[in-house]
Amino acid sequence: xxxKRERLAIFYERLESASVVSTAEAALELVNxxxxxxxxxxxxxxxxxxxxxxxxRMFPPQADSISTVSDGIKICRSRRHRTYLxxxxxxxxxxxxxxxxxxxxxxxKKAVADGxxxxxxxxRLKNANR
Numbered sequence: 831x832x833x834k835r836e837r838l839a840i841f842y843e844r845l846e847s848a849s850v851v852s853t854a855e856a857a858l859e860l861v862n863x864x865x866x867x868x869x870x871x872x873x874x875x876x877x878x879x880x881x882x883x884x885x886x887r888m889f890p891p892q893a894d895s896i897s898t899v900s901d902g903i904k905i906c907r908s909r910r911h912r913t914y915l916x917x918x919x920x921x922x923x924x925x926x927x928x929x930x931x932x933x934x935x936x937x938x939k940k941a942v943a944d945g946x947x948x949x950x951x952x953x954r955l956k957n958a959n960r
Contacts, residue, residue, distance in 0.1 A: 831872060831873060831874035840868050840872065841864055841868045844868065845860065845861065846938075848864065850919060850941075850943050852918065852919045852942065852943075854904045854915040854919065857904075857915040857916070858896070858906070861906075861915075862890035862891070865888060865889070868888075869888055875887035895907045895908065901951065901952040903915065903916055903952050910926055910927070911926060912926065914955065916942075916946075916947075918942045918951055920942050920947050922939040922948040922949070923938040924937065
């Protein structure tokens with residue numbers, strides 16, 4: 831079995847190599863499928879989201895942690911990061927911890943076919959973690 835850092839690297843690789851999608855809903859499905867498959871293969875823990883606090887397994891965003899803001903951006907809240915899904919299918923995963931310049935660390939971002947990222951769709955997120 832692999833540690834969480836190694837599993838995250840595989841998760842990001844799978845997201846990066848996946849075909850681009852064209853909606854926020856499809857982006858959420860891509861994130862969910864990629865994460866579950868990595869965790870099923872490499873965590874050694876059961877897929878039991880109700881036990882998230884005791885298991886060494888990452889789980890996809892749960893319905894009660896997802897909100898949609900006025901720009902059509904879906905924001906998935908997690909303990910230490912936020913996942914942003916643009917209405918065009920772009921994906922960005924950021925830390926909640928800010929760097930010394932006050933910027934959030936971006937763990938992963940994926941543009942859509944036209945090259946646009948989440949911040950291109952919603953410029954107010956460029957320097958914020960909302």
